[in-house]
Amino acid sequence: MGLAEWLQVPIDDNAAYKNDVWTNRDLIPIPEDRRTWDILGYLGYWVVGGACISAWTTGSTMLSYGLNAQEAIGAVVVGSVVTGLLAVSCGWMGERHKIGFTVSSRFIWGMRGSYFPVLCRIFTACCWTGIQGYWGGQATRVLIGAIIPGFAHMKNTLPESAGITTNDLIGMLIWYAVFALTISIPPERMQRPFFLTFVLFAGTAFGMLAWAVAQTGGSAGPLFHTRSAAPQGRGWAFMFGVTSLLGSWGAGTLGQSDWTRYARRPRAPTLSQVLAAPLTITLTALIGIVVTSCGQAVFGEVIWNPIYMLAAIQEHYGSSPRARAGVFFASLGLVASQLAINTVLNSVSTGMDMAGLAPRYINIRRGGYVLCVVGLAINPWRLVGTANKFLTVLSGFGVFLAPMTGILLAEYLVVRKQKLRMSHLYRGDSGSIYWYWHGFNPRVVVPWLMGVWPLMPGFVAGVNGARVAAGWTRLFNLTFAVGLAVSFVCTLLVDWAFPPPHLGEEDEYHPFVEEQEEGEEKKGVEVEEIVV
Template sequence: MALRATKERVAYWATKLECPVDENADYENTYWCNRDLIPIPKDRRTWTWQGFAGYWIITGANNSAWTAGSTLLALGLSVGQSMGVIVGASLIVSMIAVVAGWVGSHDYLGFTVMSRASWGMIGGYWPVLNRIVTACIWMGIQTYWGGQAVKIILGAIIGPKYAFMSNTLPTSANIDTCSLVSFFIFLALFCPMLLIPPEKLQLPLKIAFVMIVFNIFGMLIWSVDTAHGAGTLINSPSTEAGSTLSWNVSYGIQAVLGLWSGGIVGQSDWTRYAKTPNASLFGQGVTCPLTIIVTALCGLIITSATAQIYGQYFWNPFELLLHIQSVSMTPAARAGTFFSGLCFLASQMALCIVLNAISTGMDMAALCPRWINIRRGCFILTIIAVAICPWNYVNNVTTFITVLSGWSIFLSGMTGILIFDYFLVRKCQLHKADMYTSNSTSAYWYTFGFNFRAIVAWMMGVWPLLPGFIRRVRGVSGGNGWDHIYDLSYFFGFLVSGTIHWLLHTAFPAPKQTGASPFVMELHRTRPVNGHYVENRNRHDKAVVLGREQV
């Protein structure tokens, strides 16, 4: 009796905790489908060109672009050469974003579901898991910097009593008391933002990108005016020459690409909300490269100018603002750091939502669609981001950060497979209902749910990069052949994996490889007396798909 009662309670709560289903919905919650995984219906496609322009201002105007110059200067490039690398890399990011986002704006499907088409219904979990792991770490790091923005704001308001409060934590904690308190204040402010659905985020993001633009140019004007010029760093020459410089330029391009690799592979997560098929093109084609270029240039100039003022380089803007408060708490300094910190707070909130929470929430929804949707996935991601104690990665110079920054070698091949599969293998044609069918009738079931073509293609695009990757992590890179292949890692993985995937599908075509059919599911419901459909909780999990064209 006790066992039966326990089973009944488990069954009750399992049903109770299922994800909500829209009224009069044409889908059901199954192990493959929920509201956030289906092709986005027309009433939820609300994003205009302005929304996507704001998206890329938020995505491009961040710490990664701000500090890109420091990475390139460390490779021996001059400021002019560094900016040339950033221009070239940002244009490539823009082009890949347009192509990767095409499926979202035209077929209204995200990266998570499209992975099933190229990798197989079960194999599709592999690229999804890769993105989840990296997003958890980056989410933690970005929330830490959000806490630093709170520290700057409260330090400006309250003064030294808050900004320089007594530290009660040991050195081994890798964080001080003020930063830890600020971190949790940021989380308290950030979590309610996760309740806003993606289709209604345009207004908050517009406010954020206006604040970001004013902040960057405000800091630029202040620093150049105070230093009476742009400083000496801006004129620094290159310290490398010949083939070493050429290979460092190549590595610099792919390193900048790697910073946005997670965002561009999942572009369709956002473009599926586009109001019109071309709504995202201005943001991807114009705002994307322009924002990255301007932010990187401003970061270089501000760093150079403030070095004239304070006698040391501050590549990270948060560290710059905290240093200003440490040397001056005049009314002007407090006002300036307050408004700048407020803008960075808005930037970090938007960045955590755009680049981490929503996309990863969708990825997590794919792991268990019946009980996890985007919103729940966002909260799970946030909990994990806190649990990993991200300050350990930010404040410690460890090989883990090197590993994380080089993770693009795995994502580049996945991006190539995704794009080659959709344009060359499928010819932009999809059997949409088959993406939610977990048996051999699905066009994307392949062999026991795995597409060997994608697996082989990805491995062939990754293994030649591993020796150079390992050597760079160990700090023993010496310019041999493996190191040079790694210097081209993003291009190599993208092209090799994508091409082999296409060739294998050409040599070994799959059933229904091309052709299209709509998203139509047979819903297992009962009809009560009042004529309205009600879900049958005893339904089986495999959706019966109707209306498929046989190819």
């Protein structure tokens, strides 16, 4: 018992809560002293979330799929606007009730059933952490190579079957070590690190843009003068570009309440999500497309990743001191960006999800450390081997998350009309109105399955190359839209046919209130017995 108590996560001084199966410091509604985020803070959040390598490569990777530059920009604009609207809708619960995705899953899926969406999101975040960490490691490798040119050409001592070179592996291990340090920063104190990251990445993006345009004499490069070459048709390729972007940010919008619960005042995140999300994602992707287009004129090939572009620039100028200085500062922005984006989209939310699995022993910080280990262990370099495989992986995430997003929006905004019994979200017995059937809500099973099954044939075909009818592939191209819409409508139909109990009831979270009432009732019984 002594060891078990020692391993438990810390509790605030004079706390009114206790660590149990459903509760710890990071799972309760955020108290006022931890609500530190204002409008500028959320602008910084979306600047970090939108101005990153993911946004850069999402736009430019569409070029390799067959879209021309103008079509790729259009797909990014549409996808980023929808992302902003989804972020507002999914984040509204955090603004109002100060709870995140982990706890909100309890009133949707049931107290025990909530483990399923939490585990799905943990799996997704582990994949994303691995991908972002791999890019962060490559950026670190380029940064070190700018200081020590020999490191860029280090002899590879790993076998070809490893799928990664020695210097890439060293860079990734160094990046993960730095990332582990950033996990120790609590979410309510991340505004300043986010601002520093924005400054560094903005310098990288606009510096590379200035260099690229100068190389082509002020033009946007040859890709802006090419015709669409999408084999399945321009319309379907365009929609695939939109849904691949939604797949990239799907996990972030689904768990937007993880961050909006830190809002200092109501609606502080709303404006930033509506405006900053589309602007930053679109601007970053546009810069990436222009740099990629200009880079084709310089290097004779499409280099869609800015990390590879920086390495090519250093080689192009023969590792001259001037080129190495530019590459060093540019790669510094990319390294910082990867640290921030992994914190924004992965470590905080996944740490809270893991805390939901074992609240007594895991909090956001400890869950983040577990995420580091798992993200590295999945061999992420195999997920991003090619541009098309990369797009398939991004879209594939939406197969499972999009239906959950539709269910969340339908349940909270329409069925329950934003009314929750907060105290019952931390009560794991039949006395909770969210206990349903043995802790599971069977009403959500059908909407989730109905949102997933039409997308699975196309997803499987995209991953392993199996042949399926063109209709299945096109449905998969519309992953996020189809999954969200189908599950949203099915949730409304199921809840109309079988209404959840206690709709319209609401209260506040008051820890120990029920225990005190039970204690008073027990005391009253004892007094009555003495009187008798």
